[in-house]
Amino acid sequence: MSSTNWLDTIGRIFSAIPDLATPREVQSALREILDDPGLALYWWDWERRRYVDVDGHVSEPAPVPGGMVTPVEYPTRKIGAILHRRRLLESPEFLGSFVPMIRIAMERDRLHRDLVAKLDQLQASRLRIVRAADEERRRLERNLHDGAQQRLTASLIPLRMLAQRIGRDPELAPLADGALCELEGAIDDLRELARGLHPPLLAREGLESALRAGAGRSAIPVELDLRLPSRLPEAIEIAAYYVCAEAATNTIKHAQASQVWLSVVHEDGTLTVVVRDDGVGGACVECGEEQATGLGGLKDRVEALGGVLDVESPEGAGTLLTATFPLSRVAAPMGA
Numbered sequence: 490m491s492s493t494n495w496l497d498t499i500g501r502i503f504s505a506i507p508d509l510a511t512p513r514e515v516q517s518a519l520r521e522i523l524d525d526p527g528l529a530l531y532w533w534d535w536e537r538r539r540y541v542d543v544d545g546h547v548s549e550p551a552p553v554p555g556g557m558v559t560p561v562e563y564p565t566r567k568i569g570a571i572l573h574r575r576r577l578l579e580s581p582e583f584l585g586s587f588v589p590m591i592r593i594a595m596e597r598d599r600l601h602r603d604l605v606a607k608l609d610q611l612q613a614s615r616l617r618i619v620r621a622a623d624e625e626r627r628r629l630e631r632n633l634h635d636g637a638q639q640r641l642t643a644s645l646i647p648l649r650m651l652a653q654r655i656g657r658d659p660e661l662a663p664l665a666d667g668a669l670c671e672l673e674g675a676i677d678d679l680r681e682l683a684r685g686l687h688p689p690l691l692a693r694e695g696l697e698s699a700l701r702a703g704a705g706r707s708a709i710p711v712e713l714d715l716r717l718p719s720r721l722p723e724a725i726e727i728a729a730y731y732v733c734a735e736a737a738t739n740t741i742k743h744a745q746a747s748q749v750w751l752s753v754v755h756e757d758g759t760l761t762v763v764v765r766d767d768g769v770g771g772a773c774v775e776c777g778e779e780q781a782t783g784l785g786g787l788k789d790r791v792e793a794l795g796g797v798l799d800v801e802s803p804e805g806a807g808t809l810l811t812a813t814f815p816l817s818r819v820a821a822p823m824g825a
Contacts, residue, residue, distance in 0.1 A: 515598070697753075711750075711751055735787050745768050
């Protein structure tokens, strides 16, 4: 093959092989372009210290009749190998131009695949952490409801009976009434705490019911726009609920707002959550401990499900929080 033909060949390789082509696609294209049906590519797996084929299976390149194996490597490390017809060596451009070009392409491919694998592992790890935290919240909620809350509620009955027997004793009646008030307040606080950990209504009736109930308990008015035609995957419902709850809590605690607008819309395979207030703004996602508002934790939860969290909060102009969740990346809806 002449130098001109090799230049044409390399040009065809660049034009015929798309960006981020799979190893099998690259191998297939090279077989056609170089007119070598038996050509095979092998990558050096650093972890297993073995060669792998285009499918990632351990496979040692071995020459066949009429063929040979050419290493693809740098002086200091292996990149891979090519099994090809021996006649390709008749052209000096094969070793002088083609192999160095393939070496760069194969290393780029390996680095890209390694990066994708690491990102997938990171995503899976974050999702496991979120699910473990949700399961722990469920366990705490059950323990509070079935343990401390029930015991405190049961203690109300004898205390009320004692208060009735005491009657209007000027010394004991105020003590009994005070004890009853404190116990009832503690039960209410415990019930609210348990509901905040993992509201039973969310699991029982879904995101819309839980959000309407939460809005009804809010210390400031909440205007709702909920378009949820069906139940969603459990992980999505939990994450969306906590986005809304945390954003509303931040508004009440920090924003000095008079109104919250909450929109949750399921459309075209995406759940979009928007929480807006008319407060003082200045909220931040990644800020110091003194300014921490819990939004950093929300960002981790949303991104663990493949979503995106965006916060706009200019000083004096309120806060707009938007979270989007791609439903295709999560398990099937509850109750489906």
